[in-house]
Amino acid sequence: MSVEITWLGHSCFAIRTGKFDLLVDPFLDDSPTAPVKATDVAADFILLTHGHFDHVTDAVAIAMRTGATVVANFEIAAWLKTQGVAEEKVVALNTGGKIDLPFGCVKMTPALHSSGLPDGSYGGAAGGYMLHLGGQRVYLAGDTALMLDMKLIGIDGIDLAVLPIGDLFTMGPDDSLEAIKLLNPKRVIPCHYNTWPPIEQDAQGWADRVHRHTAAEPIVLQPNETYSL
Ligand code: NI
Ligand code: MN
Numbered sequence: 235m236s237v238e239i240t241w242l243g244h245s246c247f248a249i250r251t252g253k254f255d256l257l258v259d260p261f262l263d264d265s266p267t268a269p270v271k272a273t274d275v276a277a278d279f280i281l282l283t284h285g286h287f288d289h290v291t292d293a294v295a296i297a298m299r300t301g302a303t304v305v306a307n308f309e310i311a312a313w314l315k316t317q318g319v320a321e322e323k324v325v326a327l328n329t330g331g332k333i334d335l336p337f338g339c340v341k342m343t344p345a346l347h348s349s350g351l352p353d354g355s356y357g358g359a360a361g362g363y364m365l366h367l368g369g370q371r372v373y374l375a376g377d378t379a380l381m382l383d384m385k386l387i388g389i390d391g392i393d394l395a396v397l398p399i400g401d402l403f404t405m406g407p408d409d410s411l412e413a414i415k416l417l418n419p420k421r422v423i424p425c426h427y428n429t430w431p432p433i434e435q436d437a438q439g440w441a442d443r444v445h446r447h448t449a450a451e452p453i454v455l456q457p458n459e460t461y462s463l
Contacts, residue, residue, distance in 0.1 A: 235368030237463040239394070241455040242275070243267035244288055244429045245377070247396065251367045254278045254337035258363075258374055259289035260296050267429050269458035277302035279337060283376030284349035285310050285357025288429070294319060305333075305340055309358030313351055329361055339366040343387050345378035347404070362387075370394070370463050373419065377426060380409035380416075388417035394463055395419035395450070398426030399440055400433030407440045414448040421451045423461065 238250040243265050249256040257277040262268040265288070272292035277300045282290055290310070294317045297304050303323050304314055311326030327333055332341035341364040349357035362376035364387065373387060373395045388395075395417050398404035404426050405413060414422055422444060427435040441452035453461050 235370075237367050237370050237372065237394075238460050239372070239396075239423070239463070240460040241423070241425065241457055242270060243457040245283070245398065245426050247374070247425070248275060249365075249367075249372070251337050256281060256337060257296065257302070259283055259376075260292040261288045261290075262292050264291060265429060267457050272296050273299070276300065279335065280304045281340070281363055281374070282306040282310055283345065283362055283374065284347060284360035285313070285351040285355070286349065286377065287352040289377070291352065297323060303335075305335070305363075307342065307349070307358040307361055309356055310349075310351065313355050313357070329359055332364075337367065340364075341366075343373070343375075344381070344383050345376045346381045347377040347379065364392075372396070372463075373417065375413070377404045380405045380413050382416070384413050384416035388419065392417055392419035393421065394461075395422045396425055397422060399424040399435050399437075400427035400429070401435065402432050407435055407443065410440070411443060411447055414444060414450050419450050421453055421463075422448075423453045423455060 240248040245259045247258040255276040305325045343362040345360040347360035349360040351357040363374045365372040370393045437454045444452035
């Protein structure tokens, strides 16, 4: 089964696998770097890592328009229902739990971050996802600091890791190198940078350091660019 991943700016990714369209952390209409608008994206499943506005803002509208099923932690799942998303279109899980869905297996991984929702509601614990898509393991770190848990997260092997490198709100380039050493993924895609000036980073400089100091292949995407696993 092929896996195609497209960066839609910030931490938003479209992942196509088999006949399913997955959308991760939709933040499009208000994102300075998103190449598409919320009305333009396809989604069968939407995965939310945590409650911050730059990860959930367009989730409800896209879910309502497409009929997509939204996967989120327990508290965000409950909040989605208060926003009008149908009960049967929400899948709740929590840190360490996994579930088989039509496109593959989803496991919620820990993240070292916060998760308040845009309206001030409690958003539970921030997380990430380990996806088993056919034979491929894709790790979406979400917003997180460097943490030793990454050693465990990578224990079964990772074909592709998606890591934040913007600093300020998440780990930055230096800590991401240590994260890559702990996770030991075959490939790594950076995200959560260059959306706004405070999280500007030199992605090519980062990629050079990944080459020099880790065993992973860095893959720097431009917004709307696709990588095929
Ligand atoms: Ni965040
Ligand atoms: Mn964020």
